[in-house]
Amino acid sequence: MSAATSDAQPGTPPEGRARPAVRGLLTERLARQLEGDIRKGALAVGAKLPSERELAQQFGASRNVVREVLRRLEAQDLIDVEPGRGSFVSERSSGSVRGYDAVYRAGRPTVRQLIEARMSLEVEIAGLAAERADDTELAVIEHAHVRVLEAPDVVVKARADLDFHDAIAAASGNPVLRVMLSSIGGMMFEMMLRSNSDPAIGEPGVPHHAEILEALQQHDVELARSRMREHLALGLRTYGADLDERLDVMATRHLDTLLRQSAAG
Missing domain, CATH: 1.20.120.530 (GntR ligand-binding domain-like)
Structure with missing residues (x-):
């Protein structure tokens, strides 16, 4: 299931109200989903990821969780974050896939x-x-x-x-x-x-x-x-x-x- 079509986790806390333990789990879950989509090619090089707001809605996560996940993916050279434009699958991700x-x-x-x-x-x-x-x-x-x-x-x-x-x-x-x-x-x-x-x-x-x-x-x-x-x-x-x-x-x-x-x- 790609990030663009993933459903929110049932019963997860609404925006901004996730307990710390839940926030950590949501961060791991969302990071796994997006990283998997990139590594499998479901999100191709150059593809634009959904916006922070859309990802937050899809996964039942806060915007802060989404930002943390995007920072992690950027550090792994899987995405490029361009202020004002959004996040895109990086050309460097093809090299990361060979890690x-x-x-x-x-x-x-x-x-x-x-x-x-x-x-x-x-x-x-x-x-x-x-x-x-x-x-x-x-x-x-x-x-x-x-x-x-x-x-x-x-x-x-x-x-x-x-x-x-x-x-x-x-x-x-x-x-x-x-x-x-x-x-x-x-x-x-x-x-x-x-x-x-x-x-x-x-x-x-x-x-x-x-x-x-x-x-x-x-x-x-x-x-x-x-x-x-x-x-x-x-x-x-x-x-x-x-x-x-x-x-x-x-x-x-x-x-x-x-x-x-x-x-x-």
């Missing part, structure tokens, strides 16, 4: 496949971080862990969760591994939106961060590897039928569910 994230998504990866890839990558990262992390790097990891625990809503928590894993990659002392992890960051974020808002997944997973941090602080390489492996393997036991669902389909469906629940609440 790592787009290449991965072209293969329509499943949740299981992402978990398998993360286990191969992050277990090694955790071991290296346990061996090499200095006090400053450990403090950054701990700060990210605290932000996960104190996050006011699921979007903020998912971003803090991503930062936690990135901080461990930085502490590994291997910039190649960190870039490799960063290249799947968009897909990891989608998983984290689900895992941090589904009690069956999120609650058992939270203590794992503390346990991983403890192993890193003790510079216990094998314990750090083991705890990271257990943390990531949790998804294989808790995602159920969604394990073999396409990641993008699962993420969009879950975002829509969260929006409905927020509106109903």
